[in-house]
Amino acid sequence: HDEGVRTAFNLLCTYDAAEVNVYLECPYPRPLNGSCGPLSGPPTMGVSCLTMALGALSNLAALVILAKSRSRSRSRFRRRARTPFLLLTGALLLTDLAGHVIPGALALRLHAERLRDRGEAMKPAGLFCQLFGACMVFFGLCPLLLGGAMAAERCLGITRPLLHSAAVTATRARLTVALLSGVALLLAVLPLVAVGRYTPQFPGTWCFLPVHGPLAAADAALLLAFSALGLLALTFSLLCNTTSGLVLLLRARRSRGIGTRPHGCVSSSSSSSLDLEMMGQLGAITTVSCVCWCPLLIFILVSVGQCYQERGQSAPEFEQLVLLGLRMASWNQVLDPWIYILLRRTVVRRLCQFLRVERPSFTQSSSSSTSHVT
Numbered sequence: 001h002d003e004g005v006r007t008a009f010n011l012l013c014t015y016d017a018a019e020v021n022v023y024l025e026c027p028y029p030r031p032l033n034g035s036c037g038p039l040s041g042p043p044t045m046g047v048s049c050l051t052m053a054l055g056a057l058s059n060l061a062a063l064v065i066l067a068k069s070r071s072r073s074r075s076r077f078r079r080r081a082r083t084p085f086l087l088l089t090g091a092l093l094l095t096d097l098a099g100h101v102i103p104g105a106l107a108l109r110l111h112a113e114r115l116r117d118r119g120e121a122m123k124p125a126g127l128f129c130q131l132f133g134a135c136m137v138f139f140g141l142c143p144l145l146l147g148g149a150m151a152a153e154r155c156l157g158i159t160r161p162l163l164h165s166a167a168v169t170a171t172r173a174r175l176t177v178a179l180l181s182g183v184a185l186l187l188a189v190l191p192l193v194a195v196g197r198y199t200p201q202f203p204g205t206w207c208f209l210p211v212h213g214p215l216a217a218a219d220a221a222l223l224l225a226f227s228a229l230g231l232l233a234l235t236f237s238l239l240c241n242t243t244s245g246l247v248l249l250l251r252a253r254r255s256r257g258i259g260t261r262p263h264g265c266v267s268s269s270s271s272s273s274l275d276l277e278m279m280g281q282l283g284a285i286t287t288v289s290c291v292c293w294c295p296l297l298i299f300i301l302v303s304v305g306q307c308y309q310e311r312g313q314s315a316p317e318f319e320q321l322v323l324l325g326l327r328m329a330s331w332n333q334v335l336d337p338w339i340y341i342l343l344r345r346t347v348v349r350r351l352c353q354f355l356r357v358e359r360p361s362f363t364q365s366s367s368s369s370t371s372h373v374t
Contacts (some may be wrong), residue, residue, distance in 0.1 A: 045111045052104035055334040059097035059321055062337030067092055069344070084173040085157075085278055088150045089340065091177045092285075094335040099139030103206075110205045130191065133198025138188035140293075140329065141229060143336070145180040147289055148233040151240035154282055158244045158275055176311075185227055196222040201318035206326070211300055212318050215307045227300040230293060237286040239291040243277055248272075272364045277345045284339045291330035296325030 070086050106128070153173070157164040177204050191198050191209070196218040199210045200286050209226065251272065342348070 055100035058337040129207040142184040144233040149235040154241035
């Protein structure tokens with residue numbers, strides 16, 4: 001009897017160890033090739049719902065503030081100078097809002113299906129996965145291109161103000177938004193007309209271009225186009241912002257060297273503060289975009305390179321990296337509106353006033369205490 005109990009216990013331990021090994025080797029069920037069973041638990045929807053709600057509310061709040069700031073522009077010159085930048089900013093916020101709501105709703109549907117099927121990773125329907133993948137490509141690439149357009153607009157406005165006032169208009173800003181959106185849309189719809197394909201991605205709750213394994217020529221070309229356009233847009237934004245920042249720094253040093261200026265300095269200082277506000281917002285947006293998007297874009301380039309070199313990382317390890325890159329990229333759409341909200345002049349001015357009030361109170365209290373002691 002004891003020998004039978006010992007044998008049953010050993011079999012139970014062996015089964016548990018095998019199940020753990022299968023779980024580690026296959027992080028999520030893959031019924032497409034039948035290599036894994038439904039061992040992993042269903043994904044939690046709380047984090048996805050919270051992220052989508054936070055991103056949507058943040059972008060809505062930023063859009064409301066943007067509309068109010070545009071209507072409160074007092075002078076005609078300031079309104080005209082800010083209009084192209086505000087149009088591009090509004091397009092960016094609208095794209096971020098739609099990029100949270102539409103792909104987020106599609107992802108929640110896949111989460112709900114996994115919960116309904118007790119954690120089994122079901123293959124999304126063909127049309128559903130194609131639509132999901134197209135949304136991921138469009139709403140991923142479009143904000144990066146719009147960020148590059150914003151950087152170019154500010155660089156031209158700071159380095160060549162006369163050319164900017166003559167060439168950059170609200171109509172041309174709208175045309176730029178339409179053109180860049182068309183480029184992102186063209187790349188997104190190519191797999192819908194049999195140029196490339198969209199496939200389910202780990203952990204079965206989103207669809208994208210295939211990023212691992214053998215790649216067809218069309219798939220590799222689309223991946224390279226997506227990654228190259230994104231990295232070029234980020235690099236272009238960094239170059240434009242660096243140039244604009246250096247020009248503003250030189251202007252500030254020259255103004256300090258001049259000392260007192262005539263009464264025309266009022267409009268000049270107002271224009272300079274406006275440039276500083278927009279450059280602060282744009283610089284922070286570009287920095288956050290680089291931090292959030294570069295990992296995913298670099299992972300895609302590495303995947304294509306390893307495919308053609310016929311060597312690469314193991315599938316679970318690389319899928320985890322791609323999923324991490326996707327999560328980082330999704331936070332870009334959450335942080336963009338808060339950058340615009342927090343880096344406005346009114347908020348920065350109140351923060352500076354608060355710091356100035358707190359600093360004298362501390363020094364004054366310390367000096368009074370020392371005089372009392374003496």
